[in-house]
Amino acid sequence: MRRAIAIIILLFSLNFSLIAENFADYVNPLMGTQSTYEFSHGNTYPAVAVPWGLNFWSPQTGENRNGWMYAYTDTVIRGFKQTHQPSPWINDYAVFSVMPLSGELKLSHKERGVSFTHQNEEARPYCYSVKMDNGVEVSLAPTRTSSVMEVSYPSLQGQYFIIDAQHGGCKVDIDQMGRKVTGYVKNHNGGVPANFTNYYVMEFSHPIAEKGVMINDSLFAGRSVGEHDRVCGYLRFIVPEGEKLTVRMSSSFISLEQAKLNFRREVTGKSFNEVKELAKSQWNNMLGRVVVDDDNEEALKTFYSCLYRVLLFPREFYEYDEEEQPYYYSPYDGKIHEGYMYTDNGFWDTFRAVHPLFTLLYPEVSERVMQSLVNVYNESGFLPEWASPGHRGCMIGNNSLSLIADAYIKGIRGFDTQKALEAMVHQTEAQGDPLSVGRNGYEEYFTLGYVPYPDYYEATAKTLEYAYADWCLSVYARALGEVDIASDYESTSYNYENLFDKSLGFMRGKNRSGEWLFPFKPEEWGGPFTEGSSWHYTWSVMHDIEGLSRLMGGYNNMTFMLDSMFTAPPVYDYGTYGFVIHEIAEMVALDMGQYAHGNQPVQHAAYLYNYSRAPWKAQYHIRQILDKLYKPTPDGYCGDEDNGQTSAWYVFSAMGFYPVCPGRAEYVIGTPLFDKVTLNLPANKTFIIESTNNGSVSPYIKSAELNGKRYTKNYISHFDIINGGTLRFNMSDKPNIKRGINAEDAPASLTKVEN
Numbered sequence: 001m002r003r004a005i006a007i008i009i010l011l012f013s014l015n016f017s018l019i020a021e022n023f024a025d026y027v028n029p030l031m032g033t034q035s036t037y038e039f040s041h042g043n044t045y046p047a048v049a050v051p052w053g054l055n056f057w058s059p060q061t062g063e064n065r066n067g068w069m070y071a072y073t074d075t076v077i078r079g080f081k082q083t084h085q086p087s088p089w090i091n092d093y094a095v096f097s098v099m100p101l102s103g104e105l106k107l108s109h110k111e112r113g114v115s116f117t118h119q120n121e122e123a124r125p126y127c128y129s130v131k132m133d134n135g136v137e138v139s140l141a142p143t144r145t146s147s148v149m150e151v152s153y154p155s156l157q158g159q160y161f162i163i164d165a166q167h168g169g170c171k172v173d174i175d176q177m178g179r180k181v182t183g184y185v186k187n188h189n190g191g192v193p194a195n196f197t198n199y200y201v202m203e204f205s206h207p208i209a210e211k212g213v214m215i216n217d218s219l220f221a222g223r224s225v226g227e228h229d230r231v232c233g234y235l236r237f238i239v240p241e242g243e244k245l246t247v248r249m250s251s252s253f254i255s256l257e258q259a260k261l262n263f264r265r266e267v268t269g270k271s272f273n274e275v276k277e278l279a280k281s282q283w284n285n286m287l288g289r290v291v292v293d294d295d296n297e298e299a300l301k302t303f304y305s306c307l308y309r310v311l312l313f314p315r316e317f318y319e320y321d322e323e324e325q326p327y328y329y330s331p332y333d334g335k336i337h338e339g340y341m342y343t344d345n346g347f348w349d350t351f352r353a354v355h356p357l358f359t360l361l362y363p364e365v366s367e368r369v370m371q372s373l374v375n376v377y378n379e380s381g382f383l384p385e386w387a388s389p390g391h392r393g394c395m396i397g398n399n400s401l402s403l404i405a406d407a408y409i410k411g412i413r414g415f416d417t418q419k420a421l422e423a424m425v426h427q428t429e430a431q432g433d434p435l436s437v438g439r440n441g442y443e444e445y446f447t448l449g450y451v452p453y454p455d456y457y458e459a460t461a462k463t464l465e466y467a468y469a470d471w472c473l474s475v476y477a478r479a480l481g482e483v484d485i486a487s488d489y490e491s492t493s494y495n496y497e498n499l500f501d502k503s504l505g506f507m508r509g510k511n512r513s514g515e516w517l518f519p520f521k522p523e524e525w526g527g528p529f530t531e532g533s534s535w536h537y538t539w540s541v542m543h544d545i546e547g548l549s550r551l552m553g554g555y556n557n558m559t560f561m562l563d564s565m566f567t568a569p570p571v572y573d574y575g576t577y578g579f580v581i582h583e584i585a586e587m588v589a590l591d592m593g594q595y596a597h598g599n600q601p602v603q604h605a606a607y608l609y610n611y612s613r614a615p616w617k618a619q620y621h622i623r624q625i626l627d628k629l630y631k632p633t634p635d636g637y638c639g640d641e642d643n644g645q646t647s648a649w650y651v652f653s654a655m656g657f658y659p660v661c662p663g664r665a666e667y668v669i670g671t672p673l674f675d676k677v678t679l680n681l682p683a684n685k686t687f688i689i690e691s692t693n694n695g696s697v698s699p700y701i702k703s704a705e706l707n708g709k710r711y712t713k714n715y716i717s718h719f720d721i722i723n724g725g726t727l728r729f730n731m732s733d734k735p736n737i738k739r740g741i742n743a744e745d746a747p748a749s750l751t752k753v754e755n
C-alpha cells in the first residue's frame with residue numbers, strides 16, 4: 001500500500017476531497033457468514049449498505065423468518081431482502097424481499113429458491129452481484145434508504161419478478177401504467193408500537209406485461225392490490241435481449257410520501273453504476289479514517305472487514321424532510337419527532353469498543369448517538385440498553401451510562417447533558433419493561449450492596465455491571481459539577497467488592513442472607529452469570545482493576561490468575577443453561593484455556609496484565625488472539641460478531657491499544673500489528689502508530705517513543721492521540737520484563753495506584 005499512500009498524499013495536496021485508496025475492496029462482507037444456531041463463526045450476513053444506513057440489503061438463502069438469513073453453506077437464494085436485523089438472536093423487522101425468476105412462476109419462499117455457487121457471486125459493502133444457476137443475474141447497490149437493482153434474464157420466457165411482503169400485515173399495490181409498486185410491511189419481533197409500518201415504493205425500467213398477487217395461499221392472477229396478513233406480488237416483463245431490468249426501491253418508516261421523497265432524492269435518474277460508485281466512495285471515506293500501511297494482505301483484509309462491521313450499527317433510524325432536516329418515526333411512542341434516532345444495538349456488547357471507536361474516530365456520529373439516547377429517554381422514560389427498533393428484553397446492565405460518560409469525558413458536548421444526567425440517575429433506580437431496561441434488582445443492589453441470587457437471574461453479573469455503570473455516572477456527574485451525585489455513585493461503584501470471594505479468588509453468587517452460592521465451580525456457566533462463568537466475570541471491574549488486584553492479594557496473584565485463565569483446561573459445566581450453548585462450544589474450540597474471546601464479557605482481560613506489572617504477557621496473548629482468532633473468511637470469527645464489538649476489538653488491538661475502561665480518557669497499550677497506521681482525526685490532525693522489527697514472532701515491545709520522547713507507560717491518553725503525533729514502537733521477539741513495571745506506568749483505576 002505504500003505507493004497508494006503516496007497517491008493519497010498527492011491527492012490531498014491537490015485538494016481532492018475523495019480518498020483514492022480502495023479500502024472498501026479489502027472488505028469481505030462474507031466474513032462470519034459460515035454460522036449455525038449451534039456454532040457461530042460470527043453470525044453475520046453480507047450487509048450491502050452505506051455506513052449506518054437506514055436500510056440494509058442481503059441475499060436471502062434461508063426461509064422467511066429464519067434469523068440465519070444468509071448462511072455460507074446454504075445452496076439456494078430465495079430472495080434479496082431489505083433487512084434491519086442486528087443479530088439472528090434478535091431477528092428482523094420491517095422486512096420485504098424481491099426475487100427475479102426465469103421460466104415457471106413460483107411465489108412461495110419455500111419453493112422459489114434457485115441454486116447458486118460462491119464462484120458466481122461477488123460481495124462488497126457497496127454492491128452484491130450473483131449469477132444464479134438458472135442464468136438470472138442480479139446486481140444490487142445501496143443508498144441510505146434505497147437501492148438500485150439490475151436484473152438480466154437468460155431468455156424472454158417467464159421473466160418474473162416477485163415482491164414478497166412477507167407476513168404480519170402487508171400490502172402490495174401494482175400500478176401497471178406507472179411501472180410502479182407501492183405498499184407497506186408491518187412484520188416485527190417485538191419492540192414496536194401498534195402503528196409501526198415500513199412503507200415502500202419500487203419503480204421498474206420496463207413495462208409491466210402481467211401481474212398478480214398471492215394473498216395468504218390464494219393466487220389472484222391479474223389483480224393489482226393485495227392487502228392481508230401474508231401477501232406476495234408478481235410481475236412479468238418482456239425485457240429484450242441485451243437489456244437489463246432496472247429496479248429502484250426505497251422505503252420509509254414515516255409515510256409513503258416520505259418513501260417517495262427518499263426515492264426522488266436518492267435514486268431517481270441515477271444509474272446502477274452511479275449508485276454503486278457513490279456507495280463505494282462513502283465507504284472509502286469512512287474506512288479511510290484509518291490508513292494501514294503494511295504488506296500483510298490477509299491482515300489488511302481482516303482489518304477493513306472488521307472496520308466495515310463496526311460502521312454498520314447502530315442504524316440511523318432518522319430520515320430527512322423536504323428541508324433536509326432530520327426527523328424520525330419513534331419506535332418508542334409511535335409519533336414523529338424532529339432530530340436523530342439510532343437503533344439496532346446491544347450496548348452490553350458495544351459499550352466496550354464500538355462506541356469508544358466512534359468517540360475517537362467518528363465523533364460526529366457519537367454526538368448524534370448521544371442526542372438519540374436523550375430522545376429515547378424522553379419518549380419512553382428510560383435509556384435504551386438493547387434496542388431493535390424499540391426496547392427489547394435482552395442481556396443485562398446499565399451500559400448506556402458508559403456510552404454517555406465515555407463520550408462526554410472525551411469531549412462530545414452536542415447534547416442535552418442535564419437531561420442525560422437525569423436519565424442516567426433514573427436508569428439506576430427504576431425497573432422498566434422489559435426487564436433489561438432500567439435496573440433489575442436496584443432496591444437490593446443499594447440496600448444489600450449486591451443483587452441477590454437466585455432472587456434475580458444473572459445477579460452477580462448484574463451487580464458487577466451496575467458497579468461499573470455507577471462509576472461511569474460518578475465520572476459524568478463530577479464533570480458536570482454535580483458533586484453529591486458523583487460521590488454517592490462513586491461509593492456504590494465499589495459494590496463489586498461484595499461479591500468477590502477472597503478465599504477462592506473468584507467472583508461468586510451470594511444469596512439474600514449473605515451466604516455464598518454453594519457448590520461453586522469457577523467453570524460453571526449461567527446461574528448468577530450471563531453467558532459466561534466466574535472465569536470471565538471475575539474481570540468485570542473495568543473501572544477498578546487496581547482494587548481487584550488488591551482483593552486477589554496483589555499483582556503477582558492477579559498475574560497468576562490471568563495466566564491460569566489462559567492455561568486451565570477448557571472444561572465447563574453448562575449449569576442453568578441445561579445444554580452446551582454456542583458460546584461454550586466456541587470457548588472449547590479456541591484452545592486458549594478458559595479464555596472465551598467468542599463472547600464479550602472477557603474481551604478486555606488480556607489487557608489486564610498491564611495493570612499487574614506484566615505488560616509483556618498482555619502483548620503475547622493479544623498477538624495470539626489477533627493472529628489466530630480472526631481471518632477474512634466466512635469462518636473468520638471465533639464467536640458472535642455482535643454489532644461490531646468483536647470486530648472493534650480487532651480494530652483497536654491491531655492499532656496497538658484498547659479502551660479497557662470506557663468513561664476514562666485513556667487506552668491501554670497492547671501490541672501493534674502493522675508497520676504503520678495513520679489515524680485521520682478531526683481538525684485535520686493525524687496520529688501515527690509505527691512499529692519497527694515487527695512480525696509474527698515479535699509481539700513484544702522493546703521500547704517506545706511518543707513524539708520522539710521515550711515512552712514507558714502501558715496506556716496512552718485520548719487527548720495525546722486526538723491532538724496528533726507519532727507513537728513509535730520498537731518490537732522484539734523477546735519480552736522486555738523491565739519496561740512498564742512502575743506505578744506511573746500502570747493505567748488508572750478508581751483505587752489509586754501506589755508503588
Ligand code: CA
Binds near residue numbers: 349598599600640642
Ligand atoms: Ca455475544
